[in-house]
Amino acid sequence: MMDWTDRHCRYFHRLLSPSCLLYTEMVTTGAIIHGDRDYLLGFHPAEHPLVLQLGGSDPTELATCAAIARDRGFDAVNLNVGCPSDRVQKGRFGACLMLEPGLVAECVAAMRDAVDIPVTVKTRLGVDDCDSFDYFSDFVSTVAATGCDVFVIHARKAWLSGLSPRENREVPALRYEWVYRLKRENPEWVVVLNGGVTTVTEVEQHLEHVDGVMLGRAAYQNPWLLRACELRLSGNPEHLDRFETVERMAEYVRGQRSKGVPLKHISRHLLGLFQGLPGARFWRRHIAENAHLESASEKTLLDALEPVRNLLEGRSHAA
Numbered sequence: 001m002m003d004w005t006d007r008h009c010r011y012f013h014r015l016l017s018p019s020c021l022l023y024t025e026m027v028t029t030g031a032i033i034h035g036d037r038d039y040l041l042g043f044h045p046a047e048h049p050l051v052l053q054l055g056g057s058d059p060t061e062l063a064t065c066a067a068i069a070r071d072r073g074f075d076a077v078n079l080n081v082g083c084p085s086d087r088v089q090k091g092r093f094g095a096c097l098m099l100e101p102g103l104v105a106e107c108v109a110a111m112r113d114a115v116d117i118p119v120t121v122k123t124r125l126g127v128d129d130c131d132s133f134d135y136f137s138d139f140v141s142t143v144a145a146t147g148c149d150v151f152v153i154h155a156r157k158a159w160l161s162g163l164s165p166r167e168n169r170e171v172p173a174l175r176y177e178w179v180y181r182l183k184r185e186n187p188e189w190v191v192v193l194n195g196g197v198t199t200v201t202e203v204e205q206h207l208e209h210v211d212g213v214m215l216g217r218a219a220y221q222n223p224w225l226l227r228a229c230e231l232r233l234s235g236n237p238e239h240l241d242r243f244e245t246v247e248r249m250a251e252y253v254r255g256q257r258s259k260g261v262p263l264k265h266i267s268r269h270l271l272g273l274f275q276g277l278p279g280a281r282f283w284r285r286h287i288a289e290n291a292h293l294e295s296a297s298e299k300t301l302l303d304a305l306e307p308v309r310n311l312l313e314g315r316s317h318a319a
Contacts, residue, residue, distance in 0.1 A: 004220055008261075009269040010047045011252060013219070015245050016226040019234045022050050023214075026080045028093070029056030032065045041072050049075040053122070055083065055093040057103060059110035066111040066119065076118040079108060084124075084158035095158040098127045101142040109146040120150035122194070125178055126157040133178050140182065140189075150190040152214055153179045180209040200228045207233075222275045242273055246305045250298035263296040270301070279308035 005013075005025045013022060027040050032054075043050055052069040054077055056062045066077045081104055083094035097104050104121070111119045121143055125136045140151055156172040174196045183191040192212035197203060203213045219225050230236060240248065253266055267287045274280040286304035290296055 004217075006265075006269075007043050007047070008252075008256070008266040009220070010050070011044050012245075012249060012266075012269050013223065013226055014046050015240060015248055016223055017230040018236065018238075019230060020226060021212075022047055023053050023078065024051065026053045026055045026083060026094075029054060029058065029061040029065045032068060033061060037068065037072075041068070041074075043073075048073075051076045051078050051120070053078045053080050055080050057093045057097055057100075057107065059107045062107050063110040063114035066115045066117075070115045070117050074117065076120060077111060077115070078120045078122055078152065079104070079111065080122045082122050082124045082152075082154045082158070084127075084160060095124055095127050096160055098124060098139060098158075099130065101139045104139075105142050105146050108143055108148050112147055118150060119148055120152065121148055122152040122154070124154050124156060124158045125175055128157075128160055131157040133181065136178060137182060137185070140186075144186075144189060149188065150192070151182075152192040152194055153182065155179050155193060155195040176206065176209075183210050198222075198225070200225070200232050203229055204232070220269075221272050223270070223273050224275070243305065243309055245273070246270070246301055250301050253298040253301060257297055262292075263298075263300055264291040267291040267296075267301060274308055277308075277312060279311040283308050 003025065005023065010022050010024070013020070024043075031040055041052070052065075052074040054062060054065055054069075056065065056079075062079065069077045080094060081097040108119055108121060121140075123140070125131065125133075126139075143151075155174050155176050155178065159172065176193065179191060179193045183189065190212070191210045192214050193206050193210045194214035194216065197206065197213055197215060198218040203215075206213050215225065215229070224242070227239060231239060249266070249270060253263060256266060257263065268291070271284050271287060274283045283304050287300070290300050290304075293300075
């Protein structure tokens, strides 16, 4: 979710789901150590609980970044050893680290020694020809020997060459049964399933076998999926409808614009809010055509909202 789940996206998603656990986009250790930490690690207090997702392979650097995350108020840190992109491989982090279980264990141990907040791991089922269940299970067991007991599993293997990052999200076969089996054979671990989940019903079905489900692109492209999960799974009767959500985001935009943040940096995350409903195309088009303008503000969102509101409320009254 690099370049997707930034602070503006997470604030929006928190409005939709008060109880979900939010993750940052993956941030590399080099960027944190040498870059603009306020920009890279800034977040709104409403985002809690929030996990910083790290990319790296040097135990000392990862321990340093875990301590920075703790000091900045993150609730947990997650080491990503599942991302298959070329950019990640060149930096020797992401999915290629599944070929080095000993190094991953060393990294996790260093992070756990450095902080008292949870340290978790996100991984795949395997990489290239190292794709048996035994290899996968042994990899997780090696990392778990450090004391780490929370694993987010993308239920596909990764091809490190020959497939694009997009193809790596679609082509390798999903093997949910491997994730189920890992949990069944290791009930003391917290196992979270990720990959290919697009409906609330699917979430519920997976939760019969594992401890949690991570939603990625499906929730980004159809944000209301988060609200649907919140209503079905949390039992929380208090919730914002789509119109109220946009109005709250307009308030957020007003505050961010006063800090110099262009509307387009925020509004891009809202494009799918009315997916599948009458007026969705107008909503997307109005934002796409106007959010980049220098004069764009919270009014741009509200102007896009009103025709959609009139259309949906008129349809409801007619029914």
